[in-house]
Amino acid sequence: MAVSADLAGRTFPPTETYTVSREKIREFCTAIGAEPGDEAPPTFPIVVAFEAMHRLMTEPDVGIELHNVVHRDQGFEHRRPVRAGDALTATLSVESVRQAAGTDLIATRTEVTDADGELVSVARATLAHRATGGGA
Amino acid sequence: MTDELTSHRFTVTRADLVRYAGASGDFNPIHWSDRVATSVGLPGVIAHGMLTMALAARAVEDWAGGRDRVEEYSVRFTRPVVVPDDDRGVDIEVSGAVKEVTDDGRTRIDVSCTCQGEKVLGMARALVRRSEQPQS
Numbered sequence: 001m002a003v004s005a006d007l008a009g010r011t012f013p014p015t016e017t018y019t020v021s022r023e024k025i026r027e028f029c030t031a032i033g034a035e036p037g038d039e040a041p042p043t044f045p046i047v048v049a050f051e052a053m054h055r056l057m058t059e060p061d062v063g064i065e066l067h068n069v070v071h072r073d074q075g076f077e078h079r080r081p082v083r084a085g086d087a088l089t090a091t092l093s094v095e096s097v098r099q100a101a102g103t104d105l106i107a108t109r110t111e112v113t114d115a116d117g118e119l120v121s122v123a124r125a126t127l128a129h130r131a132t133g134g135g136a
Numbered sequence: 137m138t139d140e141l142t143s144h145r146f147t148v149t150r151a152d153l154v155r156y157a158g159a160s161g162d163f164n165p166i167h168w169s170d171r172v173a174t175s176v177g178l179p180g181v182i183a184h185g186m187l188t189m190a191l192a193a194r195a196v197e198d199w200a201g202g203r204d205r206v207e208e209y210s211v212r213f214t215r216p217v218v219v220p221d222d223d224r225g226v227d228i229e230v231s232g233a234v235k236e237v238t239d240d241g242r243t244r245i246d247v248s249c250t251c252q253g254e255k256v257l258g259m260a261r262a263l264v265r266r267s268e269q270p271q272s
Contacts, residue, residue: 024159031159032190033146034203042197042206043190047160067176071185073259075210081203124210 002131003063003097003104011093012059015051017115022084039081045088046074049110049123052092056108057127064106064129072105072126079119087115090123104129141232141245144195148183148217149225156187170221182216188228188256189213192249195230199245201267207242208263211249215256226251232262241265 026036028044057064082088095107105128112121153167162184165172173181189211197203219226228251235244247260 028159031152031156032187032194034190034194034197037203039204041190041203042193042209043186046186050161071213073210073212074186074189075208077208078206 002099003106003129004061005097007062007094007106008097009094011091012052012055014089014091015048015055016089018048018051018088018090020082020084020086020088025082025084039083042076042078042081044082045076045078045090045112045121045123048088048090048112049092049125052090052110053108053125053127056092056094056106064127068130070128070130072128073124074126075124077122077124079121082112082120086120088112088120099131102131104131139234141195141199141230141247143229143231144191144198146191146194146228146230147225148187148191148219148228149223150181150219150221152225153181153183153187153219156184156190160184160186162186178216179218181219181221183219183226185211185213188217188249191228192230192247192257192260193262195232196245196247196262196264199232199266200243200262200264205264205267206262207265209261211247211260212258213256214258215251215254217251217256228256235261238263 025040029036057066090110090112092110095109098105107126110123114120157163170180230249232245232247235246237243242265245262249257
């Protein structure tokens with residue numbers, strides 16, 4: 001089954017606030033072999049953006065089958081580094097959906113904002129969803 | 137100005153995948169279960185694309201003089217990094233070259249990331265504002 005045709009242009013509700021701790025930054029740094037610090041590594045916003053992406057992928061009316069999804073590309077544009085104490089939310093919009101060779105390419109844009117509503121980072125991801133079965 | 141990034145080699149083991157899963161919140165079983173990975177057509181457990189992306193970023197950060205120097209960073213996940221269930225793991229090689237210095241003093245870098253001679257990240261690019269006195 002293919003994803004819902006009206007998915008493009010849809011914006012999902014923001015994720016619940018995620019407060020970044022020093023320990024979380026340290027844990028993430030350790031996992032990638034980096035030195036812990038006050039500022040999080042440049043791919044850290046994925047922790048918050050992933051939550052928004054996961055919601056998209058598990059929302060029943062979207063029609064995505066999770067085991068058929070591959071993360072195709074990922075990009076970040078940072079306004080500032082994430083720091084301990086930041087209270088972040090992620091708001092995901094689907095920018096486009098196109099079909100190529102039995103695959104839905106779902107381009108997403110997730111804004112990560114702080115407690116003041118200021119933009120911290122924009123995370124862009126394309127998810128490749130392999131459509132299965134005989135349906136359109 | 138150096139126009140090549142210092143080459144880095146990172147080793148990824150199954151234990152690293154478990155650690156990254158916990159730190160990032162991405163518990164997709166293709167990153168820890170051979171049974172699930174092979175059932176979706178993979179040769180075995182593969183590394184999180186975001187872990188590879190984070191490791192490659194470390195080479196960029198080193199060149200730029202700090203993780204806060206990375207303003208934009210994007211990659212395409214072109215080939216999975218298969219991580220064997222042994223103590224040795226698998227090596228990822230990262231290098232890069234300066235592509236352009238922008239009028240406002242930022243540097244575009246093309247990043248190369250390979251595993252066993254095969255490119256695992258495509259179109260990997262970063263835009264950094266390099267420190268006046270880079271570390272190392």
